[in-house]
Each structure stands twice: as C-alpha cells, then as structure tokens.
Amino acid sequence: MSKIVTYEVNVMFGDCDPAGIVFFPNFLKWMDASSHHFFVKCGLPPFRTLEKTHGIIGHPLLEINTRFFRPATYGESLQIQTSVQEWREKVFIQLHVVKRGHDILCEGTETRTFVTKHPDDPTKIKSIPIPEDVMRLCS
C-alpha cells in the first residue's frame, strides 16, 4: 500500500497557450513536481542529501502514459494526487491524478528509477535497486 499525497497547483496566465488552455507539457512538469513532493512528504531528504547518503542523484523517467480528459485555464486551482502503484526491483510506477475539485482533468503513470552517477564514467548515470528504506517511508 502506498501513501497518497496531494500537490496543489494554481494555474497562471503564462501556463496557458494561445487557445487559452494549459499547455500540456506543464501538466507533466507539475506531475514531476508532485513526484518530488510525494517523496519529500514521505520523509525522503532532497536529492542533494540523498547523493551523500545513497549516491542517488535523481529519479529519471523511463516511461510516461497520460490521458487528458478536460482542459484547465488560468485562475483555477488543481490538485494532483500522487501515489506509488507498484514497486519492482529497479523501477517503480507512480500514479498522478490531476483534479479540479471533483473533476479529473488528466491521469497518468510514470515509470521511474533511482539513479547514481555511473562508477566508471561520472558523466553517465546508472539505475540502482530501490532502497528498502525508501520503500518503507512511502508505504
């Protein structure tokens, strides 16, 4: 079982495109922010600390699948409900449900992995097995 953490977004004029609706990559930026926010609220330290304790420098995306049901516009408040749907050995799947009150605007999963700098080449990154303590904190 995963915790569910809500991240709040206030849509601004500059988040919208000439059609007057949210430019969709902003939804994915907010999902990314909500993914980070989820781990912080579960008690994980920021990546700059995780780098020192676990060598972890980020949790990049491997795959994203998102469906968009309703547009949003500036002046609106959105709530993103984020949880972990599944932990695998090296990857985990986060679910983000973006709501405006009772309406679901979009819904998507992100497949992510925790990475360290590659031991042989620090300009590259390397997936690691999901740390036990990270999983425990999020449950």
Next chain:
Amino acid sequence: MSKIVTYEVNVMFGDCDPAGIVFFPNFLKWMDASSHHFFVKCGLPPFRTLEKTHGIIGHPLLEINTRFFRPATYGESLQIQTSVQEWREKVFIQLHVVKRGHDILCEGTETRTFVTKHPDDPTKIKSIPIPEDVMRLCS
C-alpha cells in the same frame, strides 16, 4: 502513408536539471513543437489562419505515451522524426522519434484531435472530424 518530417533541437543549459540531463517535460515540449512543425511543413497554415478557414483553434492532446531510453545534455543536437501513424474519425496518432545521430533517445505517440470553439459556449472547446484536406496534405 504519412510524410516524415524532422525537427531539429539544440539542447541548452537551461533545458537541463540539477542532474545535468534534459528535464523530461522539455522532451514533450519539443514533441509538441515538432507536431506543429510537421503540419506547417505539410502545408497547413498556422492556427490563427485555420481559425478563420476551418474554425480550428488547436490540436490538443488526448493521450501521450512515451518511453525514455537515453538522457541528453546541453550542447547536443537532437532530431525529432514526426509522422502520423493513424487517422481515425476524430483523432489521429502522431509518432515522434527523438534521435541523437543514430541513437534513439526517446520515442512516443500523441493522440490528438482538432478542436473549434464550442458553438454554445466559446470558453469551451469541441472536437471535430479530421478535415479531408488536412489528411491529404500530410500524406
């Protein structure tokens, strides 16, 4: 059969995150740019003209599915190869393959629809059947 149109991106410092790699929503921003670029190169006028001729104000996303294989960083040149994989009655599926030379960095499909302002409420939008002339130009 669809045309394949290539959109070129030069990755900048500000496109990258503290891990030193492209912040992923930027890939989706570039896919969106490549989607627009595709239609322009196929001969479609910009949306501000399409609004006058077809009432079309945009082609919002209904669904996005993307897999990320390799990170990219600033100073690199990327090529996005965009085509239409399928035309349905009211939606179409665009395929974007993001390459750095021969390497595929990420690959994704976008399900989109052409929209007009809703006849009953101009603050809302409405899907329309894909215009014949649009399909013809892209083939």
Next chain:
Amino acid sequence: MSKIVTYEVNVMFGDCDPAGIVFFPNFLKWMDASSHHFFVKCGLPPFRTLEKTHGIIGHPLLEINTRFFRPATYGESLQIQTSVQEWREKVFIQLHVVKRGHDILCEGTETRTFVTKHPDDPTKIKSIPIPEDVMRLCS
C-alpha cells in the same frame, strides 16, 4: 499608495539548472505570476472577463530591470512581495521583491501597460490609458 500582495513559490527540482540553482527566467515567470496574482487579489477579474468589460486582453511588459542577489534551490519556499510603484498615463511600474524568509534573493521592476486588440487589425495589440477603476482597486 499601493497594496502589497505576497505570492508564494515552492521551488521544484525542475526549476533548477545543472548548477543546482534556480534557472533565472523562472524568477521572471514567477514575477509575472505574481503580477497577475496581485491584480486578482486586488479584485480585478481574469483577463478573459476583462476582455468583455474593458476589451483588455493582457498587460504585456515594456521593460524589466532586475537584480539578483542570492541563488535559490529546490525544496525552498520563496515569497514575492508585489506592489505598484507608480501609475503613469498609459504605463505602470510594478515592484517585485523576492524573499526567502528575511533574505532578499532578487528585486525588480516591471513596466507594463494594459492592451486591447488593435481596432484596425485584431492580430495587433494597442496600449490604453489605465482605467480609473483598475487604479482604485489596487490602492
């Protein structure tokens, strides 16, 4: 005298660049958001309503002058204190002070004007004198 309205920002991982600090155009995006937020909190309706009542479609920037004193990074909460420094006939100057608790991170003025669609060419925009009721609401 102008009201002073505070806009809160939570800095996210994706707002930061490879140096690990906020990519500076994000400060200007937040100042823009704070400029909009200021008018909303003063009681102005959103631009989509102002377009109907006053013909106003936005308040674009004519000039920006900003000094950056301290960097910020993800996980931090910032407060932007926004006010109107001066009303002239067709332009006004907004002051934004970005703070992290007691520290001032950056400080800048924006010179803006309210615009309508140009009567002769709706693809162009046109400055208008600042409406009396707008000034009154902000004081």
Next chain:
Amino acid sequence: MSKIVTYEVNVMFGDCDPAGIVFFPNFLKWMDASSHHFFVKCGLPPFRTLEKTHGIIGHPLLEINTRFFRPATYGESLQIQTSVQEWREKVFIQLHVVKRGHDILCEGTETRTFVTKHPDDPTKIKSIPIPEDVMRLCS
C-alpha cells in the same frame, strides 16, 4: 571589441500565451541560450569541461535590463545578436538584440559573472575574476 554571434529562434505555439504573443520570460530564456551559444561559438568548452579546467560551473546573472518594443508570435523566426559590451574585473555585460528581420523586438543587457563552487561550502557558489583566456576568445 567583442565578437557578435547570432542565435536563431523559431517561435513555437507553446511559447505563446493566451494573448497569442510570446510569453516574455521565453525571451529571457532565449537570451540565456544565446549567452551560452555566444561562448560556445567563441570557442569556450561547455561548463562540464570548464568545471574540470577552470572550476567554473556557470555564469549566473547579477542583473538584467530589457526593453520590449514589439511582440512576436508563433511561426516567426527571430535572430538574437549577442556580444560582450564590457569586461570588468569580476563581471561582464552582455548585450542581446532580438530581431525579426530588420525589426528590433527587444533589447537587453545581462550582467554576469563566472562562478566556481565555494571552497568552504560546495553547496554555495563564488564569483571569480574573469579568466584572461576567456576574454581573449571572445574578442
């Protein structure tokens, strides 16, 4: 005397706001990109290499002053002409002139400094005198 290097931008749909014109922080993002592009074209290596050779991790902004004369919209090609207006001991002033053909859309200066990680606290940054070889390459 400084070199003048031109950076080309193709304005995309998603760069524009509900008023249909470029959302202004994008101009500053492009000026930042042009600032980086300038140094690359002058022969400076990317920051990830400069970190190894000079300890330099970036060239953050201390001050920005920009005037906006004309809006731009999607489908347009812009040219940013970038040069160094002045070298001081620890700071330099870059001038960016954003043009659309013969029209100047906006014009601004950026005051920047080269920074290293702070020797006493690697989470902080520190200004350094402008390296001789950097100045030589840009002249």
